[in-house]
Amino acid sequence: MTEIFGIMIVGSGRKRPPAGLTTENHPTHMLALKEESRMSILVTGGCGYIGSHTCIELLKAGRDIVVIDNYYNAKPEALRRVKELAGKDFPFYECDIRDEEGLRRVFAAHDIEAVIHFAGLKAVGESVSKPLEYYDNNVGGTVTLCRVMAEAGCKRIVFSSSATVYGMNNPSPLKEDMPTGAVTNPYGRTKYIIEEILKDVCVSDPAWTAVLLRYFNPIGAHESGRIGEDPNGIPNNLMPYISQVAIGKLPQLAIHGDDYDTHDGTGVRDYIHVVDLADGHLKAVDYAMTHTGAEAFNLGTGRGYSVLDLVKAFESANGVPVPHVIGPRRAGDIATCYSDPSKAERVLGWKAKRGVEDMCRDSWRWQSQNPKGYDE
Ligand code: WQD
Numbered sequence: 001m002t003e004i005f006g007i008m009i010v011g012s013g014r015k016r017p018p019a020g021l022t023t024e025n026h027p028t029h030m031l032a033l034k035e036e037s038r039m040s041i042l043v044t045g046g047c048g049y050i051g052s053h054t055c056i057e058l059l060k061a062g063r064d065i066v067v068i069d070n071y072y073n074a075k076p077e078a079l080r081r082v083k084e085l086a087g088k089d090f091p092f093y094e095c096d097i098r099d100e101e102g103l104r105r106v107f108a109a110h111d112i113e114a115v116i117h118f119a120g121l122k123a124v125g126e127s128v129s130k131p132l133e134y135y136d137n138n139v140g141g142t143v144t145l146c147r148v149m150a151e152a153g154c155k156r157i158v159f160s161s162s163a164t165v166y167g168m169n170n171p172s173p174l175k176e177d178m179p180t181g182a183v184t185n186p187y188g189r190t191k192y193i194i195e196e197i198l199k200d201v202c203v204s205d206p207a208w209t210a211v212l213l214r215y216f217n218p219i220g221a222h223e224s225g226r227i228g229e230d231p232n233g234i235p236n237n238l239m240p241y242i243s244q245v246a247i248g249k250l251p252q253l254a255i256h257g258d259d260y261d262t263h264d265g266t267g268v269r270d271y272i273h274v275v276d277l278a279d280g281h282l283k284a285v286d287y288a289m290t291h292t293g294a295e296a297f298n299l300g301t302g303r304g305y306s307v308l309d310l311v312k313a314f315e316s317a318n319g320v321p322v323p324h325v326i327g328p329r330r331a332g333d334i335a336t337c338y339s340d341p342s343k344a345e346r347v348l349g350w351k352a353k354r355g356v357e358d359m360c361r362d363s364w365r366w367q368s369q370n371p372k373g374y375d376e
Contacts, residue, residue, distance in 0.1 A: 063285075
């Protein structure tokens with residue numbers, strides 16, 4: 001309960017009075033303050049591909065958000081478009097999760113009831129050549145974030161984890177109670193280590209909640225075509241690569257191997273629409289409000305598609321050719337990876353709704369309307 005100018009504000013969403021507030025107890029001001037005083041959700045890395053899509057769904061659901069991002073792998077234009085699409089404004093701070101004082105200022109200015117933590121480096125190949133950067137940023141940054149959260153009394157975190165924590169030895173469909181950690185690259189190991197850190201934090205203080213969301217392969221874009229995946233340089237991931245071939249930015253797709261033990265020899269993955277993934281985060285925040293402890297959930301469709309399946313689906317959904325050749329396998333790839341998403345359905349009440357055609361059509365709409373991504 002916070003008192004400002006003699007007006008009692010329950011669960012103040014801001015610890016400083018909104019600028020220009022007068023001291024009169026005019027009912028309108030009371031209403032305005034109550035509106036202002038709702039709790040907020042902090043979204044770290046909210047300017048990125050999955051973060052920006054999640055911000056839109058949070059705003060659509062009437063949630064108040066605060067966003068931080070260091071713009072390492074994101075552009076301010078993405079958030080401008082989030083505000084345009086949601087028709088709502090929200091506080092944004094350019095802040096690195098390793099900046100303890102910067103984080104303290106955010107928590108001092110807003111009543112944060114939960115954190116959705118996307119911020120992190122995520123290029124598998126880059127992590128092999130720059131492991132210290134990945135451990136410093138992803139692991140060190142998360143430790144700093146959790147310390148500041150605890151100081152501020154905010155002990156609910158929804159963590160952007162990855163199916164990569166299941167490593168190479170588990171058979172698909174992957175289940176949350178399978179062993180994790182046998183990971184083949186530093187990026188994946190940071191995700192595994194952070195999961196273990198959050199589990200330890202929950203054991204050390206039973207007031208904490210950590211929801212560990214293990215993403216499979218997010219693709220697609222918001223139906224407006226205004227926001228989407230905008231990788232720096234040549235894409236590592238399949239769908240942005242397909243989209244750039246289809247628009248003529250890249251000459252052809254090299255399929256990394258067709259001699260895997262799958263129905264057509266090419267790699268099988270569980271592709272999930274980014275908006276379904278975003279919805280999963282809203283369900284995870286709701287869960288965190290009424291539960292404590294650490295809990296992992298797969299966010300996937302439970303269906304696997306091969307590289308050739310996805311190429312054909314993209315060509316058919318959009319009526320555009322995707323020239324492709326078979327190339328050598330990519331180091332570190334596994335043949336098949338898809339989820340058993342039943343726990344998220346049972347416990348979170350979440351299930352992916354969009355199919356591979358929607359994913360291909362929405363990816364293409366974003367790419368064809370934004371040939372240079374956000375660099376217009
Ligand atoms: C999918 C399939 C490739 C590109 C990675 C990370 C994971 C997560 C998602 C961050 C594979 C094939 C790809 C190409 C191809 N990242 N492919 N030609 O490897 O399943 O997962 O991205 O959270 O942690 O490991 O996704 O899109 O790179 O590959 O043939 O030019 O497409 O071999 O079978 P992946 P991907």
